[in-house]
Amino acid sequence: MLPLNKALTAAALAAGIFAAAAIGAPAMAGSDDDAAARGATPESQKGYDIAARSDRSDAGFGDSEVVLKMVLRNAAGAEAERELTITTLEKANESVGDKSLVAFQRPRDIRGTGLLSYAKILEPDDQWLYLPALKRVKRISSANKSGPFVGSEFAFEDFTSLELNKYTYKFVGEGTEQGMAVDIVERFPRYENSGYTRQVAYVDQEVFQVRKVEFYDRKNALLKTLTLTGYREYAGGVWRAQRLEMVNHQTGKETDLVYSDYRFGAGLTERDFTQARLKRIR
Numbered sequence: 001m002l003p004l005n006k007a008l009t010a011a012a013l014a015a016g017i018f019a020a021a022a023i024g025a026p027a028m029a030g031s032d033d034d035a036a037a038r039g040a041t042p043e044s045q046k047g048y049d050i051a052a053r054s055d056r057s058d059a060g061f062g063d064s065e066v067v068l069k070m071v072l073r074n075a076a077g078a079e080a081e082r083e084l085t086i087t088t089l090e091k092a093n094e095s096v097g098d099k100s101l102v103a104f105q106r107p108r109d110i111r112g113t114g115l116l117s118y119a120k121i122l123e124p125d126d127q128w129l130y131l132p133a134l135k136r137v138k139r140i141s142s143a144n145k146s147g148p149f150v151g152s153e154f155a156f157e158d159f160t161s162l163e164l165n166k167y168t169y170k171f172v173g174e175g176t177e178q179g180m181a182v183d184i185v186e187r188f189p190r191y192e193n194s195g196y197t198r199q200v201a202y203v204d205q206e207v208f209q210v211r212k213v214e215f216y217d218r219k220n221a222l223l224k225t226l227t228l229t230g231y232r233e234y235a236g237g238v239w240r241a242q243r244l245e246m247v248n249h250q251t252g253k254e255t256d257l258v259y260s261d262y263r264f265g266a267g268l269t270e271r272d273f274t275q276a277r278l279k280r281i282r
Helices: 042-057 275-279
Strands: 064-073 079-089 099-104 114-116 128-131 136-139 167-177 180-189 198-204 212-214 222-231 233-234 238-240 243-248 254-259
Touching: 042 167, 042 180, 114 275, 128 275, 136 275, 167 198
Parallel strands: none
Antiparallel strands: 064 079, 064 254, 079 099, 099 114, 114 128, 128 136, 167 180, 180 198, 198 212, 212 222, 222 243, 233 238, 243 254
16 A cells, blocks of 8 residues: 555555565465466566565554644745645455545645545545535546645546555566665556556565556556655554655656654544535544
8 A cells, every 4th residue: 555555545645556575586376466467577566566575564653643744846946835734544465455635734725625535456446525516526537546645646447556465566677766775576456447557666675665666558658756755653653754745757846745743543434525525534
């Protein structure tokens, strides 16, 4: 689950795309592995095992809540800031996805705007957008999820695209990122209507967290790069990046997400992730 599952959701965007890697031999296949996602070649199986170890190491957090600042920066360097809260309810198992709610507090003209997401695996994710000015909930079409979310460089897809079995994988090799030795893994969407042909993640070999992700568009051209920094380990061995920086190489625009402290075990339930709750955002 990403970053926007580990970091954004969730993501979450949050925040790790898949934030763990094995040193030496890859992890053994687990009983919950999806055979189609794991693949048949040594490279695909090692890539899957890296992703699976990350996803499963985060299991058991239950629910989380975090306040963050979104900084939008255009090609000329002009900035605009937004404040939002992301709440997440952990999935029951790997056959389903997390539920998340993004709620904007400021600026005033978008206060009350919210995005409710039910992540799925190969079926289209369920997403609803609430716009207070219209006072109605709008369902997001699966064909439109590659579009930008509220003018940022994060797409609607980025809020639900981090589930383990949504992809096939390929271990590429080793390298260096941010002064650290990393494992490099490609992943390829199995679900329809993705805006990406593939993503490339750089996972450090010390604490097994994603340090950078490259996103390639439908023409297989480099579209965006996500850099994750300021990692913090919370109780229970849960890691979260405190800063995400997304750069769009094709437009020159950027979006930063700066997180406050996460709160886990907030007592959230299914009732906190409904369309009725979406309408009550303040």
